[in-house]
Amino acid sequence: MKSLLIRDIVLDNKPADILIQGNRIKSIGRRLPKNAGRTVDGRGLTALPPLFNCHTHAAMSLLRGYADDMRLSEWLQTRIWPAEARFSRDDVRIGARLACLEMIKSGTTFFNDMYWHGRAAAEAAEEMGMRAVIGAGFIDGGDPARGAAQRRMLEEVRQELSGFSSRILFAPGPHAIYTVSSESLRFIKAFAGEWGLPIHIHLSETESEVNDSIGAHKLRPAEYLDSLGFLGPEVFAAHCLHLSEREVDLLAASRVKIIHVPASNLKLAAGGQMPYRALTKAGASVLLGTDGCSSNNSLDMFQTMKMAALLQKHAANDPASLPAPDAWAMATAVAAQAFGIDAGRIEEGRLADLILVDLDRPECAPGYNLAADLVYSANGYCVDTVVCDGRVLMLRRKVPGEEEIIADARRAARRLANA
């Protein structure tokens, strides 16, 4: 079994060595045996759990900066959807590789994705060494024939991904209640139950989604999903900006995981407010994500932690709302637990996923409070080295093949923009 020794790092304010065997942390201590297969010198670096990006559309990295500062419906209809219609399977792989590169370089080792050509995104994550839940985007537009085709697609992608490593998981990704029929939502719930899969959906992103739901079903979006028997602990719902008190209680009681996506919500002026205090008070888990690169436009989870914390303080008119340690936990341990991944903490026996952070950079000095430094002043450039599943993905800020990944993405983007 391959072993990796990370020497002379700081862990919980104390000097330590970390010995990794295979994909697990074997031991943590001082002066561990030096006969490991590979040694990483950690002097001057602090070991921390990596970040979990819980809502992405990775391949949309090819549309970063392609259309900005526009109203949501115009942005989608005139720019994003026509460009996405030109995406080939290869474009999805190239875009997802660029996203993986950016995530690794900013300390993220896990992403919860939703897009089509699931196999292409899975290949990118597999090759780059990350963990991912590959959500197969599902839209039927209320058309029964399209619904049937999408159901076959789900089964195909499920089978294709079963051949990948244990780092790659599969999830049905029903886009939203306004793009997927109730029949398909019921089917997806049963399908996920049959195979023990998570479900990734957008929920209550805009006020018009709420109004349309009330118009069509006389129910608000979360109430409507509840009426279909859809809610449950396997459901990961991104956005959740326009929730009534009753919806907060419904989501918490059903143990739905809420994914807060602050940068995308601010940029697209989605309105509303993710009710963090009410949700956590009711017992719900709240996680963090970036959303795709055309609505953020960054995949740096350090930015997302900061924005989440500031947004809650501003909305609650209370600077004690969403303190830094909570934002850090949402992006690490809480997310790992929500997805059933035995990481998120650096402990003996757990999966060997960790980052080494350079706290000697000016933005982290003088260093009074680690959580405050990480959430309010650090950024992805503070991450020096990244390990996932026992494998070094970035060493001294270098990821193998990064120039080629960026060149491929530029080429693909030029073709998409000029088509």
Ligand SMILES: [Zn+2]
């Ligand atoms: Zn999204």
